[in-house]
Structures are given as structure tokens and as C-alpha cells.
Amino acid sequence: MKRLLIFLLVIYAFSFNSFAQQEVIVLSADMFKSHQRIFLAPLDGWIFRQGNDPKWADLDLDSNGWETMNPTALNPKMEDENGRLEGWFRIILKLDDSLKDTPFYLSRSLWAATDVYLDGKLIHSFGNTGDPYQAFNPILKYPVPIDLEAGKEYLLAIHFVDYESTFTQREIRLTPQNLQPFINLTGPDYTTWVxxxxxxxxxxxxxxxxxxxxxxxxxxxxxxxxxxxxxxxxxxxxxxxxxxxxxxxxxxxxxxxxxxxxxxxxxxxxxxxxxxxxxxxxxxxxxxxxxxxxxxxxxxxxxxxxxxxxxxxxxxxxxxxxxxxxxxxxxxxxxxxxxxxxxxxxxxxxxxxxxxxxxxxxxxxxxxxxxxxxxxxxxxxxxxxxxxxxxxxxxxxxxxKETLSAVQIESQKLLQVTEEKREILANQNILLEAQVTERTKELKNSLENLKATQAQLIQQEKLASLGQLTAGIAHEIKNPLNFVNNFSEVSIEIIGETLEEMEKRETRDETIILENLEDIQSNLQKIHEHGSRANSIVTSMLQHSRGGSGEKEPTDLNALIKEYVNLSFHGMRAGKNPIDVEIVLDLDPEVKEVALIKEDFTRVIINLCNNAFDAMRTVTTQHAASLSVNTKKQGDTITIEVADNGPGIPDDIKDKILQPFFTTKKGTEGTGLGLSITHDIVKVHGGEIKVESEIGKGTTFTILLNHKPSPQSI
CATH class of the missing domain: 1.20.1070 (Rhopdopsin 7-helix transmembrane proteins)
Known part of the structure; x- marks a missing residue:
């Protein structure tokens, strides 16, 4: 009797180690999900052990040391250094009477390889868990039949192998919800659905x-x-x-x-x-x-x-x-x-x-x-x-269809318009001949009026230039006249002193008389010098206004530029809306006399300076207005540059500024002939004029002259 009790205790202990440590999960028909599937992975009765031992599929396995975990709890922390995750899952299942006489199948999703054991026997391998490892392809796969009876307990063991790396499975990184269909018990409806x-x-x-x-x-x-x-x-x-x-x-x-x-x-x-x-x-x-x-x-x-x-x-x-x-x-x-x-x-x-x-x-x-x-x-x-x-x-x-309809509508409109235009054309042909004769006469009259107007505008431009020059000349004449007046007054006083000294017959000082005569002589020389200067200025004005012979003569170009830049500046200062301008002259001493039609070329200098002064009136920047005039001799070519720091000329009108009658001035302030005449005069002198401008920085006019041009007439 004692031996029998010991034997029963051993049997009980063995049973406890093999089954009692696991909860039996009872499956029923109400656990079916869509397409007659029971998701086994999220059930609570699973135990897990990491590693591999084929004996872990045995019924009589001692499961001490196994942890309670179902397949949905897999995570990347369980990988080894090679990204491999291997382990065994075990669960005890029992079917209740609601599943009686139901054929069952095992289905898998996800790509991990698994070996499935039922009561210690391998019933199917999904992929290859051995060497070489081969993942299971779950796409369009039919489930595997499995024999299960209601009321009986079964041990389901799964050997699981997965690799987690950049280009292999990443299934254990999925959420537990997405791991639920990892392994499923299915009915026949699922096979139909597949x-x-x-x-x-x-x-x-x-x-x-x-x-x-x-x-x-x-x-x-x-x-x-x-x-x-x-x-x-x-x-x-x-x-x-x-x-x-x-x-x-x-x-x-x-x-x-x-x-x-x-x-x-x-x-x-x-x-x-x-x-x-x-x-x-x-x-x-x-x-x-x-x-x-x-x-x-x-x-x-x-x-x-x-x-x-x-x-x-x-x-x-x-x-x-x-x-x-x-x-x-x-x-x-x-x-x-x-x-x-x-x-x-x-x-x-x-x-x-x-x-x-x-x-x-x-x-x-x-x-x-x-x-x-x-x-x-x-x-x-x-x-x-x-x-x-x-x-x-x-x-x-x-x-x-929309395009076709639109084309049809437009075609009808076009036909209608064509008919109307045909009638209008027939009537207009009659009037056209009379209008052509009348318009020809009008065009002839307009051409004559245009020629007369053009001549008037050119004369107006000359008079405007002369008016600006006159203001500068008046300023230039004022200085020598002041000198003449001052030296004349001094000479009169010295003559008075000399006469008083000469009346002193016995006490007069001859030395004083001689000194006074020398002073009078010096003053008269200065009066003559400044009078000659005034005469030269007036002569230049007369030559500019009357025009000369039209023949080129050797002319000191630097002196001419210096004089007429100065006259233009003072003319601007004497006119309306004067501005402060810094005049910078950089005249190459190598530039000597140049064959020029002096009376015409002075207009070139005056026009370019006046154009620069007009441009710099609109300067709103913080820098002061500045006009720079340079000459330079390079071989047989003489370069004249007139540069301002005005607002510059926009690119869209740069090519038009040398055309006749083109002006950017408002109303009747400009005729549009100044730069056109300047261009013509430079061409007559065998040269060319170039324009360079940058918005916000200024404009530079460059004149290139041949040092030894052949004589020409305007």
C-alpha cells in the first residue's frame, strides 16, 4: 500500500511538471473571426523560451524556466547580434462541443519560418528553420489540414525563427494587433475564401x-x-x-x-x-x-x-x-x-x-x-x-467634344462674318480709290509740313543750346569786367595822387611819381589782359551761334573741353533748377591739337554736359552729383568720356536715345534732337559715340576720334 501511494505521487508530480504548469485554453465556435478563423497568437495560454532544442516539442517536457508570452509580444530586443530571433512557443488547446465535427486547418501569415508540432509530432513546416534558412511565403497559400477532436486536450508547439535586418523580415517590429494572424486555426469557410x-x-x-x-x-x-x-x-x-x-x-x-x-x-x-x-x-x-x-x-x-x-x-x-x-x-x-x-x-x-x-x-x-x-x-x-x-x-x-462644338460654333460665326465682310469689301473698293487720291495729296502736304517742322525744331535746339551757353558766358564775362572796373578805379586814384605830387614843384618826390606811373602801366596791362579774355569769350559765343566755315582746323581739344564744360556748368547754375555738381576733369596732356570743326564740336560738349546735368537733377541718393570728363590718347585714337552718377538709362530705351525726336523730358522741355545732333556731329568728324549705363549708378558717353581724320564738311 505504501509503495502504491509513492507511485501515485510520482505520477502526479510528473503530470504537474508536464501539463499542470500550463493553462488549458478552451476554443469555442464564438471565437471565430472573419472567414472562420481563430487567431491563436493573441491567446493568453502561451509559454515561450528563447533558443532551440527539438525536445521542447515533447509532451513530457519540464517547462520550468519558460516565460508566459504569446507570439504578439515578439520585439526587436530579443534579437541576437546577427539579427536572428529563435525560440519555441507552447500552448495546450481544447475544443468544446460547439466545434464538434468541424474540419480544422492551420494557416499562417507573415514571413517567419516555423515548425508546427502537435502532441510532440511535426505536422507541418512553414519555410525552413534549419540551414539554409528559408522564409515562409504566405501569399495566396491554402491552409494545412489538422486532425482535432472536441473535448480532447492537445499540446501545440511552434519552433519560430526570424531574421531582423535591413533587407529581411521586419515582422517583429509590427504592432501586436498586426501580429495576431501569425498562426490561426481555421474552418472550411477560410479555404473557400482563399x-x-x-x-x-x-x-x-x-x-x-x-x-x-x-x-x-x-x-x-x-x-x-x-x-x-x-x-x-x-x-x-x-x-x-x-x-x-x-x-x-x-x-x-x-x-x-x-x-x-x-x-x-x-x-x-x-x-x-x-x-x-x-x-x-x-x-x-x-x-x-x-x-x-x-x-x-x-x-x-x-x-x-x-x-x-x-x-x-x-x-x-x-x-x-x-x-x-x-x-x-x-x-x-x-x-x-x-x-x-x-x-x-x-x-x-x-x-x-x-x-x-x-x-x-x-x-x-x-x-x-x-x-x-x-x-x-x-x-x-x-x-x-x-x-x-x-x-x-x-x-x-x-x-x-467641347473643342469640336466650339470649332463648329466658330466656323458658323466665321462664315457669317465672311459674308458680311464680302459685302463691306465691295462697297469699300468704290471708296478706296477716291480715298487713295485724297490721302496721297494729304501725305504730300504732311511731308512738306514735316520738313518745315524739322527745320524749326533743329533751329529751336540750336537756340536752346545758345541760350544755355549765353548764361554761362555772362557768368564768365562778369569776372574780367570786375577786374577791369577794379583796376580802372585804382588807376584813377593813382593818377590823382601823381597829379597832386607834380603840383609840388619844389618838394615833389620824383620817385613817387615814377612808382605811380609803373603801377598805372601794370594796371593797364591787366585791364588789357581781362578785356582780351572777355573779347575771346564773346568771339566764341558768336562763332557758336553763327557757325563757322565748316572746315576742320587744328584745335586744342583739352582747352576747348575745359572752357565749354565750364560754360555749360555756369549756364546750368544761372538757369532754373540749379544743382550742385562736382566737376572732375582728367585731361591727358598727350592730347594736343586735333582737327575739328570747332563751332560744331563745342555743341557736342555742351549737349553732353547739359544732358548729364538734367539727369542728375533726379538723383535722390545720398551721394553728391558728379560730372567726370576725361580725355586719353591711345595711338591714333583719342577717347573722350563724359560720365555722370545720375539714375542711369533703362535698357529698353538705351538704343533709342540717339534717335531724332526721342526724349524722356515732359511736355515741351525737350525736342529730342540734342543727342541726335551730337551723334551726327561725331560721325561727321569720322568718330563714333557709345553709351554705357547702369541703373542707379550713372551713364557714360564715350567718343572715339581719329587723330588724323580726312577733312569733311557738315
């Missing part, structure tokens, strides 16, 4: 690839027929991306692929999905604005770059921010042009909105519900692929 999904997938694949190819061919043919249509070119490239994207999207349905190829396919899938969305937005922007902005191209580049860390390293925030910014950017454009969206343009809006909403829904489902994502991803992808090019086809059709 068959239906298999059939629907191939229908979607065939439809998408076939329609994509037809649209690809159609749009490129339209572009061939209409090579000048930019919209056709954009849509043709879009359909090219769509065709490639369709092949990439459904590439995993053609043949069994490894996870590395699936990873590459997924990256290309996301990339082409972003490109297709942006291409659709490009087309919308082109239809609304007839251009694609640099910001739109920049968004395309940023999204493609952000796609790499988002879907390789699971750093999705930058991609999400860029995607939202893209939606805001194009939403702003759509709002700004909302009033222009009429008729066919609504199809373009629909071609953008529907696939954009589809991709947003797909991203949300992939992020938060893999179950729903797997259910509707093919439908969403088909909408994303096919709706834009079909809507663009509708846009072209509607736009063609």
Missing part, C-alpha cells in the same frame, strides 16, 4: 495588366499623332509608370518569390505608387496652370528620397510629413483655381482624388489592420492603377 481570393487576385491582375497595356499603347499613339500636345506627353509617361507599377504590384502572384525579392518588390511598389500619385497631381497642375512648378518637382524628389528610410528602416515620419505637405500643396492649388474647374476638368480632379483617397486608405489599413488590408488590397490597388488613366481618357473625350 479560393475566392485566389480567383479574384488573378482577375484583378489580368484586368490591371491588360487595361494598363492598352492605355499605354493608346496614349503613346495619341502623342505620336499630336506631338505638340504637352498633356498627351505627360499622360503617356504616366501610363508607362502605371504599366510598370502594375507589373511590380502584382509580381508576387506570377511565381513563388523569396523574401529578398518580395522586399525589393515592395520597395518598388511603394516607390511607383508615390510616383503615380504625383504624376496625377502633375497632370492636374498642368491642366489648371499650364505648367509644373519647381516645388512640385522638389516634392517628387523628397518623397522618393523619404521612401527609402520609410520602407527599409521603418522610419515613416519624414515620408508621412512630405506626403501631407504634398497634399496641402496641391490642395492649395486646387482651391486657388476652384472657379476654373468646369466641364472636362472635373474628370482630372476625380482622377487625382479617387486614387489619392485609395492610397491613403491602403496606408492606414497596412499600418493598423493587416486583416482588412489583405482583404481589400487588390481592389484598392486596381482602383489606384486604373481609375486615373480611364478618367484621363474621359477627359480627352469630353475635351474633344
Amino acid at each position: 479560393s475566392r481570393d485566389y480567383k479574384h487576385t488573378h482577375i484583378y491582375v489580368t484586368l490591371c495588366l491588360g487595361v494598363s497595356f492598352l492605355l499605354f499603347f493608346l496614349y503613346w499613339f495619341l502623342l505620336y499623332l499630336n506631338p505638340d500636345q504637352t498633356l498627351f506627353r505627360i499622360i503617356a509617361w504616366y501610363t508607362t509608370v502605371v504599366l510598370i507599377g502594375a507589373i511590380v504590384f502584382f509580381g508576387n502572384t506570377f511565381f513563388e518569390i523569396s523574401y529578398s525579392l518580395e522586399k525589393l518588390r515592395f520597395i518598388l511598389f511603394i516607390t511607383f505608387q508615390a510616383i503615380m500619385t504625383l504624376f496625377g497631381l502633375f497632370i492636374l497642375e498642368w491642366v489648371l496652370t499650364q505648367k509644373i512648378s519647381r516645388l512640385s518637382w522638389a516634392l517628387l524628389a523628397v518623397l522618393l528620397i523619404m521612401n527609402i528610410p520609410a520602407h527599409i528602416f521603418s522610419i515613416s515620419q519624414p515620408f508621412a510629413i512630405a506626403f501631407v505637405f504634398m497634399l496641402l500643396h496641391f490642395g492649395k492649388k486646387l482651391y486657388a483655381h476652384r472657379l476654373e474647374i468646369k466641364g472636362a476638368k472635373w474628370t482630372i480632379v476625380a482622377a487625382v482624388v479617387i486614387p489619392t483617397v485609395a492610397i491613403i486608405v491602403q496606408i492606414i489599413l497596412h499600418k493598423y489592420s493587416l486583416d482588412l488590408y489583405n482583404e481589400y488590397d487588390k481592389l484598392i490597388l486596381s482602383l489606384h492603377i486604373l481609375t486615373p488613366p480611364l478618367f484621363y481618357l474621359a477627359y480627352i473625350s469630353v475635351r474633344f
Whole structure:
């Protein structure tokens, strides 16, 4: 009896070590989820141990040291230094009577490799957990049958192996919700659903690839027929991306692929999905604005770059921010042009909105519900692929109809206008001959009046120049006349003193008389010198006003420039609206006498100086007005530069300022002949005149003269 009790205690202890440490999970029919699936991964009865030992599948295993954890709690911290995560899960299951007579199957999702044991026996391997490791491809896979009876307890053990690296599985980084369908117990409805999904997938694949190819061919043919249509070119490239994207999207349905190829396919899938969305937005922007902005191209580049860390390293925030910014950017454009969206343009809006909403829904489902994502991803992808090019086809059709109607209306209007013009033309031909005769007479009279007016304007320009010169000459004559008056008064006083001294017959001082006579002589010489200066100024004025012989004579160019720059300056100061101008003369002493028509060339200097003074009156900058006149001799060429620091001449009128009658002055302030006459005089002297100007900095007129020109007459 004592031995029997000891034996029963041993049996009890063994049973406790093997089963009692685990809770028995009872499965019932009300635990079925969609498509008759019971998600086993999130159940609470799982125990886990990291590592590998084939004995861990045994029924009589001592599970002390195992931790309570279900497969949804897997996380990257459990990886080894190579990114490998290996371990065993065990759970005791029991089916209640509600599942009696129900055939059961095991299904797997996600790419990790697993060996599934039931009561210590291997019933199926999903992938290869050994060497070489091979991930399990869960795409379009039928479930595996499993024999289970209601009311009986079963030990389900799973050997789990996964690799976590950049280009391998990243499933343990998923949320616990997305890890729920890791391993499932399914009923026959799930097998039916897999068959239906298999059939629907191939229908979607065939439809998408076939329609994509037809649209690809159609749009490129339209572009061939209409090579000048930019919209056709954009849509043709879009359909090219769509065709490639369709092949990439459904590439995993053609043949069994490894996870590395699936990873590459997924990256290309996301990339082409972003490109297709942006291409659709490009087309919308082109239809609304007839251009694609640099910001739109920049968004395309940023999204493609952000796609790499988002879907390789699971750093999705930058991609999400860029995607939202893209939606805001194009939403702003759509709002700004909302009033222009009429008729066919609504199809373009629909071609953008529907696939954009589809991709947003797909991203949300992939992020938060893999179950729903797997259910509707093919439908969403088909909408994303096919709706834009079909809507663009509708846009072209509607736009063609609108264009055709507009052409018909315009044709009718054109015919009506043509008939009306034909009648008007018949009547006008009668009047035209009489009008031609009358207009010819009027043109002849106008030409004569124009010649007379031109002569008057030229004379007016000469008189204006003479008037400005006269003011300067008056200022120049004033100084020598003051000297003449002063020396005359002094001489009169000295003569009075001399006469008083001579009346002193006995006491007069001959020395004083001689000194006074010498002073009178000196004063008379100075009076003569300043009188000659005044005479020279008046003579120059008469020569300028009357004109000379028209023959070139050797002339001291530096002296002429110095004199007439000075006269022009004083003339400006004596006129209305005088300004303070710093005169800077840099005259090359190597420039000697030059053959000039002096009377004409003085007008060149005066016109350029007056033009500079007028320009600098409008200077509003802080720097003082300055006129710089330079001469320089280089070989046989003499250069004259007249530069001011006025506001400069705009580029659009720079080529017009030397044309006759062109002026920027208001009202009757200018005739527009000053610079034109200056240009003509320089040409007569065998030279050329150039203009350089920079807005806000000033203008420089450069005259190039041949040192030994052949004599010419004006």
C-alpha cells in the first residue's frame, strides 16, 4: 500500500511538471473571426523560451524556466547580434462541443519560418528553420489540414525563427494587433475564401495588366499623332509608370518569390505608387496652370528620397510629413483655381482624388489592420492603377467634344462674318480709290509740313543750346569786367595822387611819381589782359551761334573741353533748377591739337554736359552729383568720356536715345534732337559715340576720334 501511494505521487508530480504548469485554453465556435478563423497568437495560454532544442516539442517536457508570452509580444530586443530571433512557443488547446465535427486547418501569415508540432509530432513546416534558412511565403497559400477532436486536450508547439535586418523580415517590429494572424486555426469557410481570393487576385491582375497595356499603347499613339500636345506627353509617361507599377504590384502572384525579392518588390511598389500619385497631381497642375512648378518637382524628389528610410528602416515620419505637405500643396492649388474647374476638368480632379483617397486608405489599413488590408488590397490597388488613366481618357473625350462644338460654333460665326465682310469689301473698293487720291495729296502736304517742322525744331535746339551757353558766358564775362572796373578805379586814384605830387614843384618826390606811373602801366596791362579774355569769350559765343566755315582746323581739344564744360556748368547754375555738381576733369596732356570743326564740336560738349546735368537733377541718393570728363590718347585714337552718377538709362530705351525726336523730358522741355545732333556731329568728324549705363549708378558717353581724320564738311 505504501509503495502504491509513492507511485501515485510520482505520477502526479510528473503530470504537474508536464501539463499542470500550463493553462488549458478552451476554443469555442464564438471565437471565430472573419472567414472562420481563430487567431491563436493573441491567446493568453502561451509559454515561450528563447533558443532551440527539438525536445521542447515533447509532451513530457519540464517547462520550468519558460516565460508566459504569446507570439504578439515578439520585439526587436530579443534579437541576437546577427539579427536572428529563435525560440519555441507552447500552448495546450481544447475544443468544446460547439466545434464538434468541424474540419480544422492551420494557416499562417507573415514571413517567419516555423515548425508546427502537435502532441510532440511535426505536422507541418512553414519555410525552413534549419540551414539554409528559408522564409515562409504566405501569399495566396491554402491552409494545412489538422486532425482535432472536441473535448480532447492537445499540446501545440511552434519552433519560430526570424531574421531582423535591413533587407529581411521586419515582422517583429509590427504592432501586436498586426501580429495576431501569425498562426490561426481555421474552418472550411477560410479555404473557400482563399479560393475566392485566389480567383479574384488573378482577375484583378489580368484586368490591371491588360487595361494598363492598352492605355499605354493608346496614349503613346495619341502623342505620336499630336506631338505638340504637352498633356498627351505627360499622360503617356504616366501610363508607362502605371504599366510598370502594375507589373511590380502584382509580381508576387506570377511565381513563388523569396523574401529578398518580395522586399525589393515592395520597395518598388511603394516607390511607383508615390510616383503615380504625383504624376496625377502633375497632370492636374498642368491642366489648371499650364505648367509644373519647381516645388512640385522638389516634392517628387523628397518623397522618393523619404521612401527609402520609410520602407527599409521603418522610419515613416519624414515620408508621412512630405506626403501631407504634398497634399496641402496641391490642395492649395486646387482651391486657388476652384472657379476654373468646369466641364472636362472635373474628370482630372476625380482622377487625382479617387486614387489619392485609395492610397491613403491602403496606408492606414497596412499600418493598423493587416486583416482588412489583405482583404481589400487588390481592389484598392486596381482602383489606384486604373481609375486615373480611364478618367484621363474621359477627359480627352469630353475635351474633344467641347473643342469640336466650339470649332463648329466658330466656323458658323466665321462664315457669317465672311459674308458680311464680302459685302463691306465691295462697297469699300468704290471708296478706296477716291480715298487713295485724297490721302496721297494729304501725305504730300504732311511731308512738306514735316520738313518745315524739322527745320524749326533743329533751329529751336540750336537756340536752346545758345541760350544755355549765353548764361554761362555772362557768368564768365562778369569776372574780367570786375577786374577791369577794379583796376580802372585804382588807376584813377593813382593818377590823382601823381597829379597832386607834380603840383609840388619844389618838394615833389620824383620817385613817387615814377612808382605811380609803373603801377598805372601794370594796371593797364591787366585791364588789357581781362578785356582780351572777355573779347575771346564773346568771339566764341558768336562763332557758336553763327557757325563757322565748316572746315576742320587744328584745335586744342583739352582747352576747348575745359572752357565749354565750364560754360555749360555756369549756364546750368544761372538757369532754373540749379544743382550742385562736382566737376572732375582728367585731361591727358598727350592730347594736343586735333582737327575739328570747332563751332560744331563745342555743341557736342555742351549737349553732353547739359544732358548729364538734367539727369542728375533726379538723383535722390545720398551721394553728391558728379560730372567726370576725361580725355586719353591711345595711338591714333583719342577717347573722350563724359560720365555722370545720375539714375542711369533703362535698357529698353538705351538704343533709342540717339534717335531724332526721342526724349524722356515732359511736355515741351525737350525736342529730342540734342543727342541726335551730337551723334551726327561725331560721325561727321569720322568718330563714333557709345553709351554705357547702369541703373542707379550713372551713364557714360564715350567718343572715339581719329587723330588724323580726312577733312569733311557738315
